[in-house]
Structures are given as C-alpha cells and as structure tokens.
Amino acid sequence: MKKGNYVKEGDKPLKFQSIRSRMIQFMLLATTIPLLLSISITYIHTKETIKEQALEENQHLIFQGKTNLNNYLDNINKASLVVYTDTNFLRNLRKIPDDYRAVAEVYTLLQNIQNTVSGIERIYLHASQSNQSTLVTPATFPKREFRAEPYVSTRPYEKYTTSVEPSHKSHDYGFPPSPTSYTKREVFTFHRTITNIPSEKVLGVLAIDVRLDAVAAICEQLFNKNTEQLLVVDQNGNIIYSGRDGQTGQQLQDKVVLQHIRQNQSSGSFENGGAMHVFEKMQTPYAEWTIIKRIPNATLYERATQLTQINTAIAVIALLVIVFGTLFISVRITEPIKRLTSYMNRIQSGQLNVDIDWNSRDETGIMFARFRQMMDTINNLILREYRLELANKTNQLKALQAQINPHFLYNTLQSIGTLALQNNVPRIYALLSSLAKIMRYSMNNNDALVTLREEAEHVRLYLDLQKERFGEQLEFSIRLAPETLRVPMPKMILQPLVENYFKHGLDTQGQQGRLDITSRMKPQGILEIIIENNGESISPEALKELQRQLERQQNRGAQAEWTDEDGIGLHNVLMRLQLYTEHESALHVDNIKPQGVRITVEIHTEAKQTEENNE
Structure with a gap:
C-alpha cells in the first residue's frame, strides 16, 4: 500500500478525531462564538444607550435643581433689597443711638426680612455712621451694642454689593450667646453692602445667615443617597453642600473635577475615578456655584449588567441544549458507522457471508441495504468474473502481440544483412538493420x-x-x-x-x-x-x-x-x-x-x- 496519513480499518479513531467529537466541537464553535458576540455587542450597545439616557436625564435633573437654587437665592436677594425700598431705613441708620423709634423700625425691618424667606437663621446689621451692630434671631429678642468696626467675618465683604460666604458653622457675631440660640449649625451667609444711593458711600453691612436645610431639600431630590453623590461648590472649590456628612464647608480635594469644571463654561459631563460626573454652573451676580453629581459606573450600568447576566444565563441553557442535542444526533450517525466498520472488518478477515442486520428507515438503512446487495453481488461474481478476468489478461496480451509479430523473419534478415555487407551494399544493410530492429522490438514479449x-x-x-x-x-x-x-x-x-x-x-x-x-x-x-x-x-x-x-x-x-x-x-x-x-x-x-x-x-x-x- 502507498504510505500516507490514514487510519486502518478496525482501528479506533482518536478521541478528538471522531465524527462525534468534531461535530460537538463544530456545534460549540458555531453557537458559542455568535452567542458571545451577540452578548458582547448587546452589552456594549445597551451600555452606551443607558449612558446616553442617564446623562440626558441627569442633565435635565441638575438643570432643574440649578433653577430651584437660583430662585431660592433670588428670594433672599429680593428680601434684602427692602433696605432700599423702605424710605425710613437709610435715614434711621444715620440717627443717633438713643433714638428708640428709629431702633424699633430697624428691628421691625430686619424681622420682616427674616420672616419673608424660610431658612434664615439670623440677621446681622452694622451701621457705619452710628457704629451700632444689631443681631436678630428667631428665638431671642434683638440685640444691639456699640461697635467701632463691624464683626470680623463681615469685613471682607464691605467692598462688594452682594456676595455669598461659603458654608460655615453659625455664630452670634460677637454677641453673648443666649440659651435658646442654635450655634454650630451649618449655614451660608448672604452679604449685602448698604450704600447711600446714588453715591457709593457705605452706610452699613447686612449679613443674612441661611440654614442649609432649604438647599438640602432641593439637592436631595437630585440624587440617590445610597448609590450616588451630590456636591454644591463655589468658584474657589469650597463645598457649600454635600450629600455626605463631614464634607460641607471643606475644600474640594479632587483636582481633576475642579479642572473639568473650570475648563467648561456652563455645564457638561466627564468620567473620572470609575464614575460619571455631571455638573451645572449657577451664574448669578452674588454667587458662582456649581452642582456636581457623581454616578458610579456600577450604578450607571446596573441595568446593562442585569441584561447581560440574563443573556448569559439564556446562552448557557442554549449551549447545554445544543450539547445534549449534538450528542444524541452524533450517536444516531456514528453508531451505524461503527456497526458497518465491524462488518467490514469481518469481511476483510474472509467472512464473506456476514449477516448484515440493520433495520432503519432513514439514510443509514438505505446504506446498509445497498451494502448488503453489494456483498451479495460480490459473492456471486468474485469466482466467476473477477478471477477469470485476471487470468485472461496476460493470455490476451500475449496472443495479441503474437498476432502482430512474425518471429521467423528475424534470423533470415540477419543472414541477408551479412550478405549485403559482403557484397559492399551498405544501404541494403542499413535497411535490413532497421527492419531487424523492428522485428526485435515486436518479438520481445517480456x-x-x-x-x-x-x-x-x-x-x-x-x-x-x-x-x-x-x-x-x-x-x-x-x-x-x-x-x-x-x-x-x-x-x-x-x-x-x-x-x-x-x-x-x-x-x-x-x-x-x-x-x-x-x-x-x-x-x-x-x-x-x-x-x-x-x-x-x-x-x-x-x-x-x-x-x-x-x-x-x-x-x-x-x-x-x-x-x-x-x-x-x-x-x-x-x-x-x-x-x-x-x-x-x-x-x-x-x-x-x-x-x-x-x-x-x-x-x-x-x-x-x-x-x-x-x-
């Protein structure tokens, strides 16, 4: 036999070279690869879609929160403008300290401001000409005393018309604390410099402490405390409000977040530290705050992850069904092949009268029927036709050659050629030599x-x-x-x-x-x-x-x-x-x-x- 890479009849195929193994491998590849590609593409597409939807929703939500905060600060600003709308207030600031009527009118105006906007903790007023400082709180009587200079925390804001001081612990502006005053509470302060309009002469400084409760009530509607984080910071990175305890009033330490905020004009989003950040800036004459919402990727892509897990579970179930189905089908295909191989091995050993038994109505049954018919034909013809044909081929070939080749002429031609040379006729010798070669060629039956x-x-x-x-x-x-x-x-x-x-x-x-x-x-x-x-x-x-x-x-x-x-x-x-x-x-x-x-x-x-x- 010609040597080559083959498996002998009767040899068991290698474990990973059988039809069953190859079919299982093919089916696994044909199903696993498309399923994995489908899951990956679905996850990526869903992830991007959810990301876009979440960004759009949170941008709208943060924008609404910015609008509410602007409105709240505008209310405080409008309430503080009463110092200019009350015709007697500016005159009362310039009166001598013992004018009790003027003092009472100042008290009344400050209390009206306090009652106009919810969340005001206390109001501090310092009149520069009369050197009088006044403190109004909701739980105590108004306090008044002589001071040559306003309280130290209000001095940096004397040169501004309006401004907002970052969140800090509340205090009594140097007045003796009362048993009913609430100190150490987180507040931010709205400062207004009172001038003698239309001139720019400073008549006094107004400081309004505002509790963070109202800001917190607005901000808490913008995020989920359990999974997300929300910050309100000013232009210097001071934290006005934080959804986490202990951060309010501190400096924001994340330089990357501050850099992104300062590089953008109004709003935007970016990824940092495994989370998506959405921010919206508040542009007002008295405050430049920025609302920052941090959404962890695990929260952002939670729905995409759940969908991927469901798809993966379905894929695993499908693979198991395919494996068991492939095993069943491969057994139905390979079992007849094994049976047929066994019959062939017995026939090869010389048992030509093998009882071929396989009853099936599918293609394998037709194959066994044809094989059975083939063996019957071989058994009927092998002695009468095949062996007789092999024995006759050699005899036919020799008989055909003998029919063409006249043997006796060769020796005669040799004698005539010798005679031609003796009589000096080389042409005759050449022709006879050619004829002799022809006869020798035709007579060689071997x-x-x-x-x-x-x-x-x-x-x-x-x-x-x-x-x-x-x-x-x-x-x-x-x-x-x-x-x-x-x-x-x-x-x-x-x-x-x-x-x-x-x-x-x-x-x-x-x-x-x-x-x-x-x-x-x-x-x-x-x-x-x-x-x-x-x-x-x-x-x-x-x-x-x-x-x-x-x-x-x-x-x-x-x-x-x-x-x-x-x-x-x-x-x-x-x-x-x-x-x-x-x-x-x-x-x-x-x-x-x-x-x-x-x-x-x-x-x-x-x-x-x-x-x-x-x-």
Missing part, C-alpha cells in the same frame, strides 16, 4: 510496457523503410513534447495505426503523401498522441459505423462487431490500451479537411500509476 520515446523510435524505423519504398512521394514528421517522452504506454500501439495509412490512405499516383505524429500532456495525466495524414478520407457511412463500434467498446468494454481487417486492427489496439488503463483510455478517428484522416489516442496514465503504486 516488455509489455515501453516509453513513448521507444515506441516513437520503432515507428520512425518503420517509416524509414516506407520512405525507401515510396521515395519523394512520402514525407513524415514526429514532433513529441519533451514531458511526454518518458511516459509509459503499451507496446505496439502506434505502428498498426500508421500502417493503415499505407494500406488505404496513400495515393501513389497523385499528390505527395504526408504523415505527422505529435504528442502532448493534457490535464489529469492524459497522454494525447495525434496521427494525421493527407490520404483518402473515410466515407461518411463507414466513418459513422467505425466511430459507433469504437464508442461501444470504449464505454462498455464489449467485443465490437468488426467486419474488416482494419477494424480488427483498431480493435486490437484499443483492447490493449484498455487492458493497460482499465477501460479509461480512448481511440478516436475523424476525417480532416480538405482530405485526410486524424487518429487521436488518449492514454490515462495517472490512474494506472496510482494503481501500480498501491499494488
């Missing part, structure tokens, strides 16, 4: 196969003898492709085909005769030899009958019903070709224009070489 080069040399010697006979009336050429010279072929194929030209085609009374022999290799290892002459063409009726007989013998390998000697010669040539290539070679005869005959020989060399290598 070599059934020769190369095309040897067969062509035999035909050339034959044509040299014919050239001597016909002289100028005959011209011939032999043009063989170099790759065809070493191709093996049956012996004595070309000479009988060439001989037909001299029997029927050559016109000895008319034009010059011409004979051409060419060869080439066609695809799939087919050697093609073409013999063309310009002799008399075959009549259409005879050509049609000849082609019918050749086609019948080529297609069926049957004995043709030849009626003339030429047909028998073609039959012998075609039979020898078919014996060599197992009925795969062919012989074609056609007329050519304006006159002449073309004989085409096709020899399938690859099939024979493969068979010989296997043997």
